[in-house]
Amino acid sequence: MDYDVILIGGGPVGMMLAGELALAGVHVCILERLKSTTPFSRALTVHPRTLEIMDMRGLKSKLLDRGRRLPRGHFASLDTPLDFSVLDSSSNYTLFLPQSETEEVLEQWALDLGVEIRRETEAISVHQDEEGVAVRMSGPQGEGTLRSAYVVGTDGAKSLVRKQAGIPFEGHDATFMAILADAALPGLPPMSVVSRMGEKGIVSILPIDSTTYRILILDPERSFVSKHEPVTMEELRSSLIRTAGSDFGLAEAKWMSRFGNATRQASRYRENRLFLAGDAAHIHFPAGGQGMNIGLQEAVNLGWKLAGAVKGWAPEWLLDSYHAERFPWSTAMLGNTEAQFTLIDTSPGVMELRSIMSKLLLHPEVNHQMAEQISALNVHYTSDDRAPYHVLNGKRSAELILRLKNGDLASSYQLLRSGKFLLLHLSSDAKNSGEWNRYGHLQVIEASLAAKAAHWDDVHTALIRPDGHIAWAVPVSDPDPASTIRDGVVRWAGELRSLTGDSGEQKPGVK
Ligand SMILES: Cc1cc2nc3c(=O)[nH]c(=O)nc-3n(C[C@H](O)[C@H](O)[C@H](O)COP(=O)(O)OP(=O)(O)OC[C@H]3O[C@@H](n4cnc5c(N)ncnc54)[C@H](O)[C@@H]3O)c2cc1C
Structure with missing residues (x-):
């Protein structure tokens, strides 16, 4: 090989x-x-769940240095934005990058x-x-x-x-092709945002930096043009005038392209x-x-x-x-x-629907649910059906602030930077027995929670996967935590022949 x-x-x-x-x-x-x-x-855009992942690999600060933070996202460019600032995440914003x-x-x-x-x-x-x-x-x-x-x-x-x-x-x-351009618009004050929806089409203009704007146009007159036909300056200018009423002094375009709804x-x-x-x-x-x-x-x-x-x-x-x-x-x-x-879409029925949805998004619970979806913080996986039930099983782990045995504070995301499983003992009777020392892909941490975290109060030990999802969490009420933990680690991180001395056969997995 x-x-x-x-x-x-x-x-x-x-x-x-x-x-x-x-x-x-x-x-x-x-x-x-x-x-x-x-x-x-x-x-x-880089969304909250991606930023969390970047944090788990030590890359988030490098991205933050280059981008702009926005406390919101959007759904279909409705008038009411999605409020990311209330999300349960240490990355509760969009990074514009x-x-x-x-x-x-x-x-x-x-x-x-x-x-x-x-x-x-x-x-x-x-x-x-x-x-x-x-x-x-x-x-x-x-x-x-x-x-x-x-x-x-x-x-x-x-x-x-x-x-x-x-x-x-x-x-x-695709049934509809839209126009994209990154261009200078000297007729607009720096860092302006333009959003217009009318019978002649839809336009959205966002500043990329102090001199360049991202222009997105859904122009019904140009919606059937092939994706492979290059956009010309004349086409861009006339589409801008048709949909926004002005070309905003369109000068130089760095990039022009088409995209559709395939x-x-x-x-x-x-x-x-x-x-x-x-x-x-x-x-x-x-x-x-x-x-x-x-x-x-x-x-x-x-x-x-x-x-x-x-x-x-x-x-x-x-x-x-x-x-x-x-x-x-x-x-x-x-x-x-x-x-x-x-x-x-600007047809009357859809405009009415947009207005209804914008009003619905004013309700915090509705807004929150949509924000969790677009930010991908709602992503969870089927829980391990051979582990004892715990609400955290399969969920993403928000960043935990931990007090380590030596008194130091540590973030669970920092600990995940090694890309290894994190076996997190949180109960005072949960000790690192040294049993897992031969697992090069697993690190064992004994700690306590230094800050409150939803649903973690009753956790004796949890196995956090390298991607930051919780494989399982064993509750303190478990009658035999040591064997539940042992079975759970072997189920996920494999059975090492040298540890067990048996044939090395893998146990049947979770579904
Ligand atoms: C207008 C527009 C706006 C968007 N905005 C956003 C946004 O704000 N946020 C967001 O999350 N996503 C956005 N997206 C989507 C995003 O750009 C893509 O999802 C992303 O680029 C996918 O990354 P990828 O690595 O899977 O594929 P690509 O970025 O397409 O990379 C594939 C790579 O494979 C290479 N390649 C292909 N075939 C071969 C081959 N045979 N041999 C060798 N190399 C090959 C190509 O050269 C290319 O470098 C947007 C897309 C569009 C069109």
Whole structure:
């Protein structure tokens, strides 16, 4: 094998996944067609759950240094914004940051961790057999073949990996094309925001920095133009005048493009040794700024599981849990972007519906629920049905402030920076027996809660997964916590032959 894992596609999702794998000691390589990160940023938002994940890898502060914090999100650009400031998160805001900047931070992280990035290299075929995967590629040195145990298609909407794996991409093509431009608008005061909805179309203008604006236009007169037809300055100017009543002195455009409401999802995220993540697995109308965020969250769900398979500790069910856990959340995102696209319309009935929904969003509980959805803080997974019930099982862990045995304060997110499982003993009778010392992928921490955290009061011990979700939490009322913990760790982090002296057979997994 040349590598343990080859990632095809070095966009944000590929870079994140490569870093996750390298952090776990996996020999990984990215094949990327482009010479360098594209300066043209589709995404402009990093949402709360993604920021939490970045915090768990020590990357959040690097992103914060480059972006602007906004205490809100939106649903279909309704008049009432989604209030992120009330969310139960240490990252309760949107970070406004061009995708190219996010990619730069992730690429540097991956490189620092030793990831090999082969740029100007295009994968041209992928073939898997019993032992591994052969990737045919064409790069600066000509054509060649690389082999790895696994391949992940992080290769975007037109994914070669998805096609070669024969995975259907179910959904529909675009019915409407919109115009995007990043341009100077000297007729607007610096950092202005413009949002207009009228019979002639919809326009939204946001400042990227003091000189450049992101212009988004849904112009019915230009909605049937092919995605591949370049946008011209004349078209941009006339669409701006039609929808906003002015071209705002439109001067220089750095980038002009089209995007639509095509909505599709791969029917499976795994085909034996091949996996899909990010846009390779789903495409949708980019409303609410969710696609890259969800892709990054997928990368962090898959990374430690794939590392477990490479390193040999992963129970059999763990790799399949990637599809089981992530597929429903992408389906939900596709649903909400379809709903948002329906609401971004100026027909009288829809305008009335927008007004009703805006009023509903004034109710804090409604606003909160929608904010949790768009921020992805609502994401939770099926709880481990072999663990004792606890409300935290399967949920994401908000950041915990812990008092360690030596009296120091520590954040659970900081402890997760190693990319390892966190076995957190919180009860005074829960001791680190040293039993798990041979698990290189697990760290044991004895601590107490230094700040109140919802639902953690009765927790004796919890196993927090490397992606920050709670595998299980054992309540203090458990009659035999030591054996419940032992069974739970083995179920998730694998059984080490050398520990038990048995055949090393894995226990049947959770569903
Ligand atoms: C107008 C617009 C606005 C958006 N705004 C937001 C937003 O605010 N927030 C948000 O979260 N998301 C947003 N998105 C979505 C976001 O841009 C994508 O979800 C994100 O880029 C997906 O990342 P990815 O790594 O999966 O794929 P990509 O970014 O598409 O990267 C795939 C990479 O694979 C490479 N590649 C492809 N095929 C091969 C091959 N055969 N060999 C080698 N390399 C290959 C490509 O060169 C590319 O670099 C927006 C999208 C659009 C269109």
